[in-house]
Amino acid sequence: MASYELFKTSIEAAEGGFQLLKNDKGNYNSRKELVGTNHGVSAKFYERVIGRPPSVEDMKSLTKAESHILFKNEFWDKVRADEIQSQGVAEIIADHAINANPRVTAKIVQRTLNNYFGKSLAVDGAIGSQTLQAINSVDDKLLFEKIADGRLAYYKSLSDYRYFAKSWTSRVYELARKFGIEIKKKEM
DSSP: OOOHHHHHHHHHHHOOSOBOOTTOGGGBOTTOOBOOBBTTBOHHHHHHHHTSOOOHHHHHHOOHHHHHHHHIIIIITTTTGGGOSOHHHHHHHHHHHHHTOHHHHHHHHHHHHHHHHOOOOOOOSOOOHHHHHHHTTSOHHHHHHHHHHHHHHHHHHSTTHHHHHHHHHHHHHHHHHHTTOOOOOOOO
C-alpha cells in the first residue's frame, strides 16, 4: 500500500516556501487581501483551517511540518491514498488533490477508469470503496498515464493556465519521471 512518508519528498519538490503571487487566486483570503501561500498551503484553504481570514504573517508562520499535517489529513486521507496499492498512482492522485482539490481529482480518476478501463463508476467526486477497488484492479502504469493526461487536460481548461502552465504541468512530468512513466509532452 502507498505511504504518505514516501510522498513527502514529491510534495516538497513541487511546493516551495512562502510566495506572494498577484495572479494566483490561492494567494488571497476571503477579504480579497493578497496574503500569499506557504509550502503549498493556499490562503483560501488555510482560512478554512484557522476559521478566519489569514494575514501575511499567518501565512509566513506556517511551517513545513504543519503543512504536512494538513496535506496528510485533508488531501492524502480524503483520497484514501493509504488504500491504493501503487505508490505512483497514490501520488499522482494526492498531488492533484493538493493542487486542485479532492473532488476535482476524484472525478478525473472516475472518468479515467470508466473511459479507459471499462468501469461503470458514478462520477461523484468521492473516492469510495468502488473507486478504490477499481483503482487497485487495473494496470497501475497505464492508470497513472491516463490520470496524468486527465490532469493536463484539466489544467489547460482553466482560465489562469497561461500564468501557471509551466508549474502545473511540471508537477505531472516530475511525478512521471519519479516512477519511470513516460508521459507525452502536451502543447502549452
